[in-house]
Amino acid sequence: MPDPAEFDVLIAGAGIVGASVAWHLASAGLRVAVIDATGPAAAASGASDGAVSVASKKPGLMARLASESLLYTRELSTGGPLAGAFHARPSYVFGSGAVEMSALDALVSKLADLTGPVRVTADGPATLLPGLGGAVDRLVVLEGEGHMPGHKAVRAYLSRPGITTIWPAPIRAIASDSNGVTLDLGHRKLRGNTLVAALGTATLDLFPALPIQPRAGQLIVTDRGPVDALRGSLTAASYLVAKTGSGDQLPLPPVVIDPLTTGQYLIGSTREAHGRTDQVDFATLKSLLSRASQIWPALLNRRVIRTFAGVRAAVADGLPIVGAMPGQPRVLMATGFEGDGICLSAVIGREVALMVQGLAPQSHWAADLAALSPARFENTAQKGAA
Ligand SMILES: Cc1cc2nc3c(=O)[nH]c(=O)nc-3n(C[C@H](O)[C@H](O)[C@H](O)COP(=O)(O)OP(=O)(O)OC[C@H]3O[C@@H](n4cnc5c(N)ncnc54)[C@H](O)[C@@H]3O)c2cc1C
Missing domain, CATH: 3.30.9.10 (D-Amino Acid Oxidase, subunit A, domain 2)
Structure with missing residues (x-):
């Protein structure tokens, strides 16, 4: 019998995407731990401009998602977690x-x-x-449009009670089965029911088959x-x-x-x-x-x-990677946001939290979210492994 899970959801990466997912899950009452190799906003989220911009998005799905995320970011900044982090301009x-x-x-x-x-x-x-x-x-x-420094948003999301933060703790290996996920942190192992991998460019270290x-x-x-x-x-x-x-x-x-x-x-x-x-x-x-x-x-x-x-x-195809990882039960991916992660983080955090809970998407573009699934690389990954 595996050890009982300490957490409902483990989130790998305390960038803006992991932090937004954590806030949405903790708000739904789940036991959440965010694990980071270094600390909050240690990578892209702390080294970016913070434009919450639709103008800079590619036409099509990215522009539509950015519009929706801009509206939701504004909502979260009105008395919500992003108050003081986002400002319109x-x-x-x-x-x-x-x-x-x-x-x-x-x-x-x-x-x-x-x-x-x-x-x-x-x-x-x-x-x-x-x-x-x-x-x-x-x-x-x-x-x-507006502006939101990534480091401010990360700290704002993670200050919500109910989120356990663990750093510095580089994840060395991930093992998943149908019962849950185990993270190897070197000095200890951590068990959760589900993992959300929000690792930015470090996705390459732990999921090398994905084309980041x-x-x-x-x-x-x-x-x-x-x-x-x-x-x-x-x-x-x-x-x-x-x-x-x-x-x-x-x-x-x-x-x-x-x-x-x-x-x-x-x-x-x-x-x-x-x-x-x-x-x-x-x-x-x-x-x-x-x-x-x-x-x-x-x-x-x-x-x-x-x-x-x-x-x-x-x-490679210009779209983020969001959704269940084929062949790795209970692992959800949220990565590949290129120059758009600050802008998209509000809506992506909400939608990934809904996926974790097995609930229906709230996005107006729910039908299009399937286009972001890591399953689109399944054949490439298999060919690479062959
Ligand atoms: C120069 C520049 C300008 C940008 N300007 C904008 C902009 O104006 N608007 C916009 O929307 N976006 C912008 N972006 C993009 C935006 O910063 C990213 O899309 C976003 O920050 C990605 O967030 P993330 O949470 O996916 O990844 P990250 O912020 O990279 O977070 C990943 C986290 O994983 C952690 N990690 C790594 N390895 C491990 C491990 N083994 N175990 C545990 N944790 C680990 C890291 O320490 C890090 O904290 C810009 C980016 C850059 C570089």
Whole structure:
């Protein structure tokens, strides 16, 4: 007889996805433990921009899920767990040259088709935003989006009573059978009825058959200063192009300038085909800073105080991996959120918690969630194992 389970649900990974799943399950009265190799928001969730953005999502399922998650994030921030973590603000997307102009056309038509919570309130010349520098041919102003630093959201979710947190505790091995799941933490074993694996890029270590690809991104932080006229993020249309996967031919750096509530600016971010977080290079920072200061000249009065890199967990087909793991009873996967995990975490946390409990999905896009199942890689994984 296996040992009785200490927990109803074990959650591997204290990033924003694991934390959101934990909050939803604890709210439903389940005994939940979150295990992390290092600590809360130790990986991508603590090394990202925090745009809760529909504009940057690929058209189709990702944009629809992002719209739904934006609305739900707003709801959770109104007296719920995300109060003080999420704040609403406008978004500005700018462009120059043919490639960026056509990305802006695509953005405007995507948002018109969605009829979601994000709307275009102005579309015209750079003069729409006082303070904007030269080299901008067109500016699209959006209302409805917001910003949420990943580390704040993780701490907010995990502060809910009823969630046991265990770290630093790298999971070394996972064994599952029809009765439950056992985690090997080296110094001890932990038993639960179900496991949710929310491991980001570390999915590769424990589930190597899944096609996760690391995508590093470099970011720059300035010192604090007086809050200026920039009330929301300023995103180059080439950033939208980079997110569709065609970033190799970008004509201009995919810069995003984000004014933080601290009075600092966060300036990002590249998309590089490796997983190194110790590679912040001069040439990349120079090109991001150069375009950023042309676009928002007030930056020239600031000092750079920190640079860092984070790594996104991309998936070969551009969709996250969410659902029951074939051949591993009682293991649910929630990974592969690439550059969208902060935005999608509210809805994904709710839907994964419902899956764990065997309850019907609440998402408007329930029928489409099957497209995210890890079962779509079953043949590839079997071929790889053969
Ligand atoms: C530069 C950059 C900019 C971004 N900007 C945005 C943005 O503006 N908007 C947006 O929505 N998203 C953005 N993202 C993406 C977003 O940060 C991620 O999609 C999201 O944080 C993923 O969360 P997660 O919980 O899936 O993974 P992670 O946050 O990576 O969490 C995984 C956790 O697993 C733990 N772990 C690893 N190995 C083990 C082990 N063996 N045992 C136990 N625990 C382990 C890690 O310590 C970590 O805490 C950005 C990402 C980057 C890198």
